[in-house]
Amino acid sequence: MCSLEKRGTLFILTLTGADGDDQHRLGPQVIASLLSTLSRIAAEAIPGSVLITTAHGRYYSTGFDLIWARKAESGAAAANRLQSMVNSLKPVAAALMSLPMPTIAALNGHAAAAGFLLAICHDYVLMRSDVGVLYMPEVDLGLPLPDYFAAMFRSKIRSPTVMREVVMSGVKVKAAEGVRMGIVDSAHDSAESVVEASMRLAEKLSRRKWVGDVYADIRKNLYPDACAVLDLPLKPLLVSKI
Amino acid sequence: MCSLEKRGTLFILTLTGTDGDDQHRLGPQVIASLLSTLSRIAAEAIPGSVLITTAHGRYYSTGFDLIWARKAESGAAAANRLHSMVNSLKPVAAALMALPMPTIAALNGHAAAAGFLLAICHDYVLMRSDVGVLYMPEVDLGLPLPDYFAAMFRSKIRSPTVMREVVMSGVKVKAAEGVKMGMVDSAHDSAESVVEASMRLAEKLSRRKWVGDVYADIRKSLYPDACAVLDLPLKPLLEHSKDKGGKGQWDLQLCFE
Numbered sequence: 001m002c003s004l005e006k007r008g009t010l011f012i013l014t015l016t017g018a019d020g021d022d023q024h025r026l027g028p029q030v031i032a033s034l035l036s037t038l039s040r041i042a043a044e045a046i047p048g049s050v051l052i053t054t055a056h057g058r059y060y061s062t063g064f065d066l067i068w069a070r071k072a073e074s075g076a077a078a079a080n081r082l083q084s085m086v087n088s089l090k091p092v093a094a095a096l097m098s099l100p101m102p103t104i105a106a107l108n109g110h111a112a113a114a115g116f117l118l119a120i121c122h123d124y125v126l127m128r129s130d131v132g133v134l135y136m137p138e139v140d141l142g143l144p145l146p147d148y149f150a151a152m153f154r155s156k157i158r159s160p161t162v163m164r165e166v167v168m169s170g171v172k173v174k175a176a177e178g179v180r181m182g183i184v185d186s187a188h189d190s191a192e193s194v195v196e197a198s199m200r201l202a203e204k205l206s207r208r209k210w211v212g213d214v215y216a217d218i219r220k221n222l223y224p225d226a227c228a229v230l231d232l233p234l235k236p237l238l239v240s241k242i
Numbered sequence: 243m244c245s246l247e248k249r250g251t252l253f254i255l256t257l258t259g260t261d262g263d264d265q266h267r268l269g270p271q272v273i274a275s276l277l278s279t280l281s282r283i284a285a286e287a288i289p290g291s292v293l294i295t296t297a298h299g300r301y302y303s304t305g306f307d308l309i310w311a312r313k314a315e316s317g318a319a320a321a322n323r324l325h326s327m328v329n330s331l332k333p334v335a336a337a338l339m340a341l342p343m344p345t346i347a348a349l350n351g352h353a354a355a356a357g358f359l360l361a362i363c364h365d366y367v368l369m370r371s372d373v374g375v376l377y378m379p380e381v382d383l384g385l386p387l388p389d390y391f392a393a394m395f396r397s398k399i400r401s402p403t404v405m406r407e408v409v410m411s412g413v414k415v416k417a418a419e420g421v422k423m424g425m426v427d428s429a430h431d432s433a434e435s436v437v438e439a440s441m442r443l444a445e446k447l448s449r450r451k452w453v454g455d456v457y458a459d460i461r462k463s464l465y466p467d468a469c470a471v472l473d474l475p476l477k478p479l480l481e482h483s484k485d486k487g488g489k490g491q492w493d494l495q496l497c498f499e
Contacts (some may be wrong), residue, residue, distance in 0.1 A: 050481065139460055142453040152465035158400045161424060163464050164365055168344075171449075 001033040004040070009048040009206045011101075015055040018065075022057050026114050027065030033089045038095040045100045046054050047209040050202040053073035053122065054195060063113025065091075084159035086146045089114055093148055094230040096121035098220060100212025102205045105121070107175075107184075108191045113137055119151050120156045120183070123219070124201060128188040129175035129192045138169045151229035157183060212237045243275040246282070251290040251448045252441070253283045253343075257297040260307075264299050268356050269307030273330045280337040287342045289451040292444040295364065296348035296437060300373050305355025306331075328388045331356055335390055335462050336472040338363035339462060342454025344447045348440035349417075349426075350433045355379055362398045362425070366443060366459070370436045371417035382412045392473035399425060452465040 005012040015034075024030070041051060049098035049104050055061065069081040096103055096118070105111075105122035109132040116134050127134075136153075138145055145153075145167070157163050162181045165171040176183030188194040217235055220227050227234055247409040250489045259266035259274075266272070283293060297303065311323040338345060338360070348363035351374040359377050362365050369376075378395075380387055387395075387409070399405050399452050402425045406407075420426030430436040462476055469476060 058479075139452055139457055140450065142456045144456050144459045145463050147463070150460075150466075154464055159424065160400065160428070162397050167464060168365065168460055169447075 002037050003220055004037050006044075009046065009050060010202050011044075011049065011051045012054045013037055013041070013051060014059055015053065017055075017061075017163055021065075023059045023062040023110075024055050024115070025062055025065040025067070026085065026086065026089060026118075028085065029070050029090060030065075032086065034092050035095060037086075038092065041101075042095070042099055044158040047237050048206040049100060049102065049209055049212060050206050052104045052106050052195075052198045052202055053118075054198070055108050056191075056204055058109040059115075060105075060107045060109050060111040060132070061115030062110060063115045063117075063120060063137075070185040085114075088119075089229060090146075091147050092146065092233050093117065093121050093152065097223065097227065097230060098216050100216045102202075102210070102215065104198050104202055105131060106194050107134075108194060110135070114149075117152060120152055124198075125184050125200070126188060126194050126198050127175035127178055127184045128191055129189050131191070133172040133174055134166070134178055134183065135170065135172045136167050139168060148229045151226045152200075155183075155223050155226040157239055195226070243272055244279050248286075251288065251446050253286075253293045255279055255283070255292065255293060255295045257295065257303055259297075259303075260468050262458050263307075265301045265304040266297050266357070267304055268327065268331060268360075269310050270327065270330065272307075273334060276334050277330075277337060280334065284337070284340075284342055287327060289453055289456040290419040290448040291343040292448050293341060293343055293345045293347060293456060294348050294437075294440045294444055295360075296343070296440070298433075299492055300351040301357075302349045302351050302353040302374070303357030303360060303380075304349075304352060305357045306358075322324070327356075331359075331386070332472060334362050335359065336474050339465065339469065339472060340458050340474055342458045344444075344452070344457065346440045346444055348436050349374060349376075350405050350436060352377070356391075359394060361480065362394055366429050366440075367420075367426050368430060368436050368443070369417035369420055369426045371431050373433075374423065375414040375416055376420055377412065377414045381411055388472045390468070393468045395422075397465050397468040399423075422464050423496065443460065471484050492493070 001016050003014045003016055015024040018027055018029050063084045064082060069078045072078040103122040104124040105119040107119060107127040109120050111119045112135040113135035116136055153167050166173060175184055179187050186199050220232055220234055224234060244395040245256045245258055257266040260269055284360055306324060306327045307320050311320045314323050346366040347361040349361060349369040353361045354377040358378055359414040368410055397411050408415060417429035422428050432438050462474060466476060
């Protein structure tokens with residue numbers, strides 16, 4: 001699942017996974033827990049609120065719970081389970097893109113597939129450099145991308161070369177390279193220091209005391225394609241009158 | 243025309259032009275030949291297939307066969323000939339963007355106009371540095387861009403500055419500058435070495451044994467604007483997991499090292 005801690009204006013959401021799963025796979029319960037926690041965070045937002053998401057151990061998240069999918073009674077049933085996870089994560093991505101506060105992904109470890117997708121739904125990505133890669137395994141597994149995955153990667157990675165390497169070629173990206181590629185904001189040499197740096201960034205952003213709804217509207221208006229795919233309506237910032 | 247050679251999992255398509263045309267201009271027969279060859283390549287794709295396109299001499303291709311267009315009996319007829327080439331090259335661009343395998347343009351020389359367009363329809367562009375420039379002459383010739391040209395350049399060149407220099411200003415770009423601008427993946431100092439490097443890249447990609455249809459669908463999903471202009475439908479997600487069954491699809495041991 002996920003746990004939520006409040007420290008002043010900071011919300012710290014920690015992915016804990018189900019049944020001691022240290023890869024924090026995104027199965028139905030984890031996804032439902034994420035969605036309700038993000039709703040709660042949005043409801044409790046005040047000017048200066050900031051969200052940090054993180055996890056403990058060597059993994060941020062390795063994506064959908066393919067173990068659960070594979071336990072289904074047939075290939076078709078397994079595909080249905082995967083489809084259901086794909087469908088239910090979309091509102092989580094939408095919730096992050098419309099969250100009325102800055103969002104920081106503090107990557108404590110590997111972020112792959114839907115885990116990588118979650119990370120890039122954040123405004124800031126800080127990553128640990130001693131452990132962990134960013135990895136889109138879909139091409140290696142022979143799985144096409146859900147529409148909103150492609151939309152978010154297109155939106156957050158603008159370079160055709162980086163898109164090719166990361167999304168079409170399944171290159172495993174460590175923190176330093178992630179920074180060079182423009183996917184990661186900064187690299188930090190331990191689990192503690194990436195969380196520490198995220199907290200300092202969050203405090204700096206919090207001091208701006210941004211009005212959350214306006215912050216979210218500005219964010220969404222910079223990503224209209226992704227918002228369209230995520231079924232997020234765009235409110236005009238200012239209605240222009242002729 | 244073009245010739246096709248198979249080396250293991252590698253398809254090597256060589257632009258040869260018509261009637262000894264060393265600029266490998268894209269006239270009606272060359273375009274038709276390209277289209278049917280790409281169809282054949284797509285049909286013969288297996289996991290690990292890779293396409294390299296190249297040419298011999300100082301030119302990859304200088305674009306549409308404007309000589310043939312000008313031989314028409316009137317200005318209007320010439321415009322029609324150009325228009326017909328524009329229309330018939332669009333499915334070639336679409337075929338490249340939908341090709342179920344990685345694609346590498348091994349630029350042995352100049353790539354201009356529709357020749358440059360062909361190059362950027364590939365996943366990888368390797369270029370010779372001793373001979374050849376990339377050049378979009380349309381602005382200098384007073385010719386507007388076909389819609390799919392603009393769509394592909396917008397999609398593959400994201401920097402406004404580079405778009406302005408290359409497409410709006412007709413700057414002639416050598417390999418090293420192409421690399422700096424992000425249009426060229428690597429520069430190589432001879433015709434032999436650009437082909438050699440393309441083969442090595444192809445072999446590296448081939449070892450991944452990607453399922454071609456999935457690779458192509460992922461490619462297309464990253465370029466929806468260009469695909470719309472090229473009339474390439476995007477397939478809805480996850481049809482594959484039911485009927486294509488990629489290798490190790492449910493393989494849970496993602497390797498992170």
